[in-house]
Amino acid sequence: MDGNDIPAGKCPVMHGSKTVAANPTSAWWPNALNLDILHQNDTKQNPMDADFDYREAVKSLDVPALKADLTALMTDSQDWWPADWGHYGGFMIRMAWHAAGTYRLADGRGGGNTGNQRFAPLNSWPDNVSLDKARRLLWPIKKKYGNALSWADLMILAGNVAYESMGLKTFGFGFGRADIWAPEKDIYWGAETEWLGPSDSRYDDVTIASTMENPLAAVQMGLIYVNPEGVNGVPDPLNSAHHVRETFARMAMNDEETVALTAGGHTVGKAHGAGRGEDIGAAPEGAGLEEQGMGWRNGTTANNGLGRHTMSSGIEGAWTTHPTKWDNGYFKLLFKYDWALKKSPAGAQQWEPIDIDPADMPVDVEDPSIRCMPIMTDADMAMKMDPAYRVISERFAADQDYFSETFARAWFKLTHRDMGPKARYIGPEVPAEDLIWQDPVPAGNTGYDVAAVKAHIAAAGLSQADMISTAWDAARTYRGSDLRGGVNGARIRLAPQKDWAGNEPARLAAVLAKLEPIAAATGASLADVIVLAGNMGVEAAAKAAGHDLTLAFTPGRGDATDAMTDAASFDVMEPLHDGFRNWLKKDYAVSAEELLLDRTQLMGLTAHEMTVLVGGMRVMGTNHGGTKHGVLTDRVGALTTDFFVNLTDMAYKWVPKGMNLYDMQDRKTGAVKWTATRVDLVFGSNSILRAYAEVYAQDDNAGKFVRDFGAAWTKMMNANFV
Template sequence: MMDGDDKAMGKCPVMHGSMTTHSAGVTDWWPKTLNLDILHQQDSKTTPLKGFDYREAVKTLDFDAVKADVTALMTDSQDWWPADWGHYGGLMIRLAWHSAGSYRLMDGRGGGGAGNIRFAPLNSWPDNGNLDKARRLLWPVKKKYGNKLSWADLILLAGNVAYESMGLKTFGFSFGREDIWHPEKDVYWGSEQEFVGDAAQRYEDIMKPDTLANPLAAVHMGLIYVNPEGVNGQPNPLNTAEQVRVTFARMAMNDEETAALTCGGHTVGKAHGNGDASVLGAEPEAAGIENQGFGWVNPNLGGKATNAVTSGIEGAWTTHPTKWDMGYFKLLFGYDWELTKSPAGAWQYRPIDIREEDMPVDPTDPTKRVMPMMTDADMAMKVDPAYNAICQKFMADPEYFADTFARAWFKLTHRDLGPRARYIGPEAPQEDLIWQDPVPAGNTGYDVAAVKAKIAASGLSVADMVATAWDSARTFRQSDLRGGANGARIRLAPQKDWEGNEPARLARVLSVLEPIAAETGASVADVIVLAGNVGVEQAAKAAGFDVTVPFQPGRGDATDEMTDADSFAWLEPLADGYRNWLKKDFDVAAEELMLDRTQLLGLTGPEMTVLMGGMRAMGANYGGSKHGVFTDREGALTTDFFVNLTDMSYKWVPKASNLYEIVDRKSGATKWTATRVDLVFGSNSILRAYAEVYAQDDAAEKFVNDFVAAWAKVMHNDMF
């Protein structure tokens, strides 16, 4: 009960700032402080399924029954959200497409692999309007199969089944995506504070699409791809074609795949803009509780699919929008088109003098025929010479078009699932595709101890062994499960020539390790990792501890033919705090770049801390730099980095933008040099708390054990 004063003043006893409304936090008060939240995403506290192994559970799913239920759902129109032409195919395809289509190649983030579209901001992006209805339509299926079927799998399966129910032979489907349970806050979607605002904010020059800021792919905040009305909402198909090309390339698609996806995506379904967009309710995250979690409530829907308003563009692209056919090409290339506006006021194109029989019927009333439409992106397929040539090829060979689209659709929906070894289910294709980064199976029958003995006798230094293994493994991205040591692609183009891999040193080390692999039957990939382990074990021994670093054999060696060099170019590190290296000065602080790399590696704050200190102690810096090597026992796995970092007998003196001298307070002599990445572990309050654990007098053994565990985690990240 409230006391008299509280009651009289109408005060609420709940601390709103700690529960639902925003109260000022650390980064609000001190915006420049290092925010470690990126390392704390999706921890075990958020899941209601702690200890549950989804990838094992889904293997027991009745796959045929699930598919039958999803197929039946396609034509089970509901009054509360009526289906266009009585078929939800177009809606489910858009749900799957927009779930998967947020993937971008540069950092592997986004995509449909975790069911992120259920949460903000994606669930409330303008481009995802009314997809909340699609997810709710799927709920009975999810409810029926429970934890054996994740939302991430179900959403993408629904798109696949939708295409099959309309006549397309798909390339296949794999289960195995595990759901997350709160938004992925580690994905940078852009800095704008407005949805679909001025796209020029994302470019150095909006008329030069390749100046789009990295790692972004979409042209506006709140869109998946490009603005369908034109560049910054101004129709011009040639300009739009260039934005389409860059955007899809950043989502891992070439020109042919881009054209296939555009044409095949618009072969079915329709856009919705037959009404007044201004009367729609707020998006899901801003809607009232009485809306049952729905956004964009349309007071004029009236149970009629015809009245739906989503993008504001209105109409179907083809004569038969629930059938996989060549109708898209027939209309796009068979008619001239003129610019017009939809009932909701959006720019679109309409055909000139279209024959009535080529017009689709109304989505609600089959006795009426209505005008089809094309967007600026569709017109780009016609006016851009390269896209036009591809479309001509498709029109001349419908089977080739269907196969090309099916493969591109499979790539879109499976890009972030990882290598084929992770695929689950009876429809998982057996063909190796180059974008899956195939790696042949490696040998597990060799004598590991003998290999380690040869490495130890090779004369390689601890720093050489540790740095090479680290560089091989650090490319792993938990965002899309690409990269890592498996495949030993560090010896292939483009990785062997990356500046961050020190090509000359790398070639020298490989010239020692490759013959050992050939002599023992081990893969080069395994030998590289084993060399790193030998280096760690030698460093631990020098510190007074006998340890054996965990090792799992069986990595294979990829070939140039198995490697999409252009795609792998996006994995090149531009900075690596663990090896104290920056390719150049960036607008982003070095410690922020370190957090990004750490999150992609799947490491926690404590793991980052112990690895950092160990790498410095072993002298594994890029180019042999001494920055941050706070020890007189370089090469030994000691806690000296932390002990000296926290020693107040030294002061830190800035010398350049990313360089400091560590100066003895009494003598004034410079003892060491350091970078921001080194010193942030002593200045940031959270990181210092971690560092102090290892600076304590009783920490030596714990440090070695913790380092070995974190090191082994990185080395085995890609062992699926």
Template sequence: MDGNAPMTGKCPVMHGGQTSNGNSVTSWWPNALNLDILHQHDTKVQPFGPTFNYREELEKLDVEALKQDLRDLMKDSQDWWPADWGSYVGMFARVAWHAAGSYRLADGRGGGGTGNQRFAPLNSWPDNVNTDKGRRLLWPIKKKYGNKISWADLMILSGTIAYEVAGLKTFGFAFGREDIWHPEKDVYWGAEKEWLAPSDNRYDDVTKPSTMENPLAAVQMGLIYVNPEGVNGQPDPMATAAQVRETFARMAMDDEETAALTAGGHTIGKCHGNGDAANLSADPEAADVEYQGIGWMNTKGRSVGRDQVVSGIEGAWTKNPTQWDMGWFDMLFGHEWELKKSPAGAWQWEPVDIKEEDMPVDVEDPSIRRMPIMTDADMAMKVDPAYNAICQKFMADPEYFADTFARAWFKLTHRDMGPKARFFGPDVPQEDLIWMDPIPEGTTGYDVAGLKAAIAASGLTVADMVNTAWDSARTYRGSDMRGGANGARIRLAPQKDWEGNEPERLARVLSVLEPLAEQFGASVADTIVLAGSVGVEMAAKAAGHDIEVPFAPGRGDATAEQTDEDSFEPLEPIHDGYRNWLKKDYIVSAEEMMLDRTQLLGLTAHEMTVLVGGMRAMGTNYGGTKHGVFTDREGALTTDFFVNLTDMANTWHPIGDGTYEIRDRQTGETKWTASRVDLVFGSNSVLRAYAEVYAQDDGTEPFLKAFVDAWTKVMNADRFDLKA
């Protein structure tokens, strides 16, 4: 202690550093590479311990009792948050919809698969107003069933049960979503610094929705889809139709699914805008402690019933907002509509002429009739020719509409769960849907050792084998569990033609591996991965080390008929730091893009480090370039990348186009060339710390073990049968 420091008035705790007001390392050095995304869901934040297995807990769940409790909840209005018309079906359809609706196809992030609606920013998005009340209504059920049901599963199930209670025959439901335990703060939701900022900055041209910045899907910060009042809040149903089409396509929906979801989603429930939004308290994340995580309370009113402000639009879409019927179509196509303002000042469409008996009743007093409404997105279904034609088809065949909606709802709420192997429970549909990326069951009863020997004798190089296995597996996304080596879709369109897969080299390697797979009765998927293992073992042997790469047979081979080519296009790599490749120059740095891919692969910073170093030494760069190949033993699995990167006998010099020369400090002779991705492992303090571990004289053994472990992790990333 400093004996001269005055103690009076001093608080003995650090101020600000543990709250949002604190200055982090990245705020001091904003251009530093932030590796936090690679450790987004550290096991230390999980409260159950390392032995917890959610699938085992699910097996203890009384599913029928849980479903009955949810059915009862739909009709059990609570005094603290009364149900509209005495029913919560609209509330829970919205909770589930808004949990699932943040999913985006471009990178697979978002969606309801992790329970992330509990945390910021999603718990406080303007579009999610009052979903906090839905989660509190679910709390007694969550409390009762405990760890046998995740929040993620419970929220999505509540929406499905809501539709069943309303009268819809649903398509099915799958358990299996595991909760996260802290915010996914590193997910990019947009660059805006304020909620609902004009969407212009998300587009090259806001009148051309396809120019929206990738990987974004929602049109404004804080929305899951489009602005219900119109583009930037200006009503124009045709312009809104274009945004709806692009946004839903970015969330993996076609026009028919989009129209069905719009109509079916607005068949139950209502919009709330009967008051002044300025009177609402702060959102949940900003509210003070006495609010206990409840936000958006009306400080000058009751906050409940007819006295709510959510979207700002006020009214129901149908005459019977708690029933599944064709009421949305009857209302939209049975009337002419005009623009009006809600009590909260929001734009909404109201019928020009409607009989009182065709209007919905007040949410609290059934003796009062209220004006129905449509949003700009609803009107888009009427004015857009393609959407209108689909709606006409639905109106002519209500059973077809109900089935189409049920399937679209199932897709919406399960799209981010990955393949059917991850689905659990009595209501999992038997039908294999193409968006699930189905893969036939593989075989394990072949001669693995014989196939391995045949691959080794095939004449393929280390780079041939390692690159093909890597390119097949690197498509995996832990965000929505798509991609990966299982299925061997690298041999099918569109993957076989992707520039990043070097089509000519790929075709040559497959021409060798496919006959071997047939000869030994193995899948091509297994053979590709096994070849990668052979390549790694040969490279280690060339460095003087005998290692064995673990291999688990059992992958299957998907067919072209089981592959939705369009939905696989977003998985195309446009960069690969592991193979030192960029399709073109981007605004985002190569090293930042490598972090994004690494996180999707489920790898940590040290796993990324060891894989890059090993792959450089083996000479696996795209096109055979020599950037980062800091060795005179190319093809051997050595630690030379790290040894020479950290050697102070070298200097480093930019030569333009993102490339560098490594020169001898004494002679000035150029020894190697490098990319930014190579040099970041020496310049970033965290990555350098890892690199130094493997550059040490005793670094070879830990390097080989770490490389094999990381390699195997990538090859098995999509083997959910091994993780059950």
């Protein structure tokens, strides 16, 4: 099964648009299309001044002073939440890891780029037990540096500094993550209603890791990665290896990066399972007011659940002899001893060494005179027992420097993958090296004659629809979730994008064959030429409708090469649908209109921008394959309001003709005037979308429609142009 062969009962995107929200409308009509995801993070939620720009504010940050404060914090503030061995390093690393580690490649959602760990559901996930305390320990630092330091940057930087304080030379750090101010509604974490329920519901066959539901990456609701006790809590390291490999691949990591991250994450800190799970109090979202946003109180255990009595995962123990030191102790213990299954004090399955030398045992977190048994999880044992993982582990065990360098790079990737291109990184520790997973794009030429390029395009003999469709297909890959894709780079001409069915490969090749020589002759990048051609098509369509429209254009986009393109990571970005061009690769269990919402949200568009773009694309004749569905006009090619005028015309009625097809019939004669899909009809059936459609159907808003279309179009053409 490849990444695009989604089983009929599985969803290729999030399911959020039809979930029952906490309002009567959704509760009474749960199947009504919910547009809330298009308006999350509204400006009214943001308490900052309207002119506040975090990316500018963070440039004033005193980074050395901040890092000094964070380094001091690692061994200070031991009063209300004492650290293991007097060092918060492992704690802060876990917080940063669990913020960044929710990222998944399929839709680019999750990750630490927004500070969303502060909000539900992440702040109360079972896998995030006690991370509320880590964030509270950081509060004095956040308070001190204020608006110049976002929570999102602070949480990730705390993990970086933690590693540095324990001896690792990190690869670098980029600031620039702006905070959100409310939970993200667009991320589908799974359909389960039970925390840590059986994994089976996420798979067609839980014994085949690759059948996990797309776009999920974790094996159970409430986990970041895999169950540390084994799949469904059943220890089997070789089986765990398959699931570790799949879940890390879905987070864009290869085998070497996976081993490095697993070992490097467990080189420091410990797991906590010294008590009983039933003694842990409610998660932050369910805790009493007096807890002030914290949760998981261990109030019935000795020492209030602190120190050696702390409970979180249920697994108990450190992985290495010196858990506050960056070293090679993980591999030393893993290969030096045979390991046997044991039970933690909390009853969790864990692996412990047989006949261990007491000198290899870590000391107690409170009393250094006491030695404690080290542990490994099922996933750790996979690093030794899976043949491919073992080869990598042995290489790391033999070369500490190589392990450290590989981990530092993998950690940097983990914590920066969702930030977009390197040009968005800010600060004195941004690495100079361009990394392929950053989707590098060289700077483009800005000194060419734009008018000359437009003259060449006009003489090329391309149809208006081809120019518009090609520019759109290049732009629609943009994802606001992780800032990947878009026109910049002109990767539409490279594998795998040039062969995607949604891009109509034969048509695309013919268009590019005419645009590429123009770029070569004029000094413009192909990316700029594609945008200019699309703009010219839209401007011509507006002219045909009787409106003068001049679209803003800024030169300077670059053209990426194959060597700059991680084709495998782009594979999962292949569009399986495009409601803007009225195309579905095949029928899915999810409705076409839900797919449209998902794509719209990923592209960073609002509901009214979606509305105006769909209506405009229809009348300009840009449907995939040239189909006539939804082209509700007799003036194809003109940027008119005909789509909205005719959709709302009560002289017609709509008659279902199949799962995704409808006829528009004259009410008097029964004659079929036009055909349409669900994506077309939703703009008349959904009350909110109809309200937008009616605006553009009004006699006085033809000019507004053209202006609004031009603004939304330009937004998409510039989406990844930093």
